[in-house]
Amino acid sequence: MKSIAVAGVAAMAVSACATVPGANVAPGSPITAEEAQVGAQYHEQFVAQFGGEMTGPYASYVDQIGSNIAVQSGLAQDRNAFDVTLLNSSVNNAFAVPGGYVYATRQLVNLMNNEAELAAVLGHEVGHVAARHSARRQAAAQRNQIGGVGIAILSSILLGDNPLGETIARGALQGSQVLTLSYSRNQELEADALGVQYLKNAGYDPRSMATLLQSLAAQNQLDAQLQGRDNATIPEWASTHPDPASRVQNAVQLAGNNTGVTNRDTFLSRIDGMIYGDDPEQGVIEGNQFIHPMLRFSFTAPQGFYMINSPSAVSINGDAGQAQLTTGAYNNNLDTYIRSAFQAIGGEQQQLAPSSIERTTVNGLPAAFGTARVNNGQQQVDVTVFAYEFSADQAFHFQAITPAGQSGTFNSLFSSMRRISASEAGSVIPRRIDIVTAGGGDSVASLAQRMAYTDGQEARFRVLNGLSGNDQVVPGRKYKIVVRAN
Structure with a gap:
């Protein structure tokens, strides 16, 4: 969660356009002027949504490898036609969008073990663009009149695939990631094949596609184990890429007996010293505690729940419910703030309002909370907004969703919010x-x-x-x- 965070971003181009750029362009064709315009128009919003852009030697290296592999796609002949961005995010994530814009998080780069694997993950994403996968998915979504498609993507990262999370996801994530819709298995396999071909053309070891998928699958399984989850599918690579483990053998077959360079030592020397995990400027998770040294607050997740930190919010996930800490515009009135949060959660489809708002104090912080009972389409649930005033123009709030009658699940979470001292903030080392x-x-x-x-x-x-x-x-x-x- 960044030092200045507002949940969600403005709706992307597809939600505002009658036609989807690239939907009728032949796979493998060069970037069109319309695609370039769309990519440029929304580049800054993507960067903001995913932690901000890193600069310096790390970013230059990723740009170099990404641009070199992207040229193999035929989307453009000049490597300068591509904009490869290293994102300051602790989530394993990579994606590319029309117009030559390619993105990878530092966490995903840190997971790689050689330059060929880095080229493979970026080549896979460029393959989605070259095949116009996202454009075709967007066009289908428009035909089916699906709005706010970003909800389904990030809800699995922030709130899990549990239907309890859908209401919160609608408010917090409306309109985000529309240009990176979830891909089908066939599209994933096609992007793998294109990525392997790009590796061969560039002289890299094409077996690196399989080894990077193995690393991603192993990381998913480890995350599940450390977080006490029974499955290893959440969070997943960009939460748009179905089960990397199931694609490993296919990638091995695509590589065949071909070999090439991996540049392992070069790669390791170029990522030496890169931040791993949470950046203190966005807050850090330490066990079941979240600490934000910049905003000077901390809270503790209940036992049995795990947390995921993203640039716009912190999510707290478990079988008994989901919660999310985020913020919004505040003007010295907690009642108005809470009602606005409910309205954002409900969106246009469901007018949400708390049955009442109660005032309290939590560890010296002025606070207020309200709950609404709604039907999410499958069951009755309680939606709670618990807000804290940190100053006359700054507030934060948890928005939580639980089965009806179980809103007390998060009482310990709500009561754990506190300010931290300057010395405690200064002790946070990345x-x-x-x-x-x-x-x-x-x-x-x-x-x-x-x-x-x-x-x-x-x-x-x-x-x-x-x-x-x-x-x-x-x-x-x-x-x-x-x-x-x-």
Whole structure:
């Protein structure tokens, strides 16, 4: 959650256009002027929605690799025709949109283990654009009169696929990510095939498509394990890419016996020192506590719930309900603020209003809350908005959804919100990637002990370095660990 955050972004181009750019363009054709205009028009909104744009050597390197692989697509002959952005996000995510705009998060880049894998993930995304997948999905959505299609995409990241989350998702995520609609399995396989072909053309090892998909699947499984979830499908790569694990064997077959360069050591040296996980400027998750050193607040998730931090909100997810912390315009009136939050959640389809609003104080903060009972199409649910005043022009609120009669599920969450001191804020130190060389006496266990985590050290080390359960470290070989460093 960024220091200035407003949930959701303005509706993207597709929701405002009668026709979808690229929908009638032959796959593999060069970028059209209309596609370039759409990409440029909404580039800044995408950047803002996904954590902001990183600059400097890390970003330059990703731009170089992304532009070089994108040229293989035939969308443009000049690598300068592509705009490759490294996003400051702790979510594993990559996407590309019409007009030559390609995006990858630093978290996803950190998961890669060589340059060929980075080229593979970016080539896969460019393949979606070259095949005009998103344009065709958007056109179908328009024909079916689907509005606010971004809801379905990010709700799985922020609120899970549980239908309880749909009401909150509608308000918090209306209109976002319309240009990156969820892809079908056939479209994923086609983008994999195109990405593999781009790797071959550029001289990279095409087997890297399979190894990156293996890493993504392993990371999904580890996230589920660490968060106490029974499934490994949420969160998923961009939440638009169905099950990377099921596509690994197909990618192996596409690569065949071809080989090429991976540039492993070059890649590792170029990502050395990059922030890993949450950026303190956007707040950090430490166990079941969320701390925002810039905005100077903290709260604690209930036992049995896990959190996901995004640029616009923090979500708290569990079987008993979902909640989300976000903010909105505030003018020194909590009652008005809460009613506006309910209206945003309900949207045009459902006029939501609390049955009443009660005032209280939480750890010295002026606060207020209200609840509304609604039918989400499958069952009766309680929607709660619990707001806190931090100053005359700044407030934050939880919006929570639970089965009817169970709104008390989040009472401990609501009562945990507090200001933090300057010293507590200053003690938040980011995690970073540190590239180390294994010595003769090193093992997976010895290197894993250096990981800046109190849980799952060895599992985290193995997934981060693409090691299976039986793989061992090789003396003299470079590996990634995660350390605390300013």
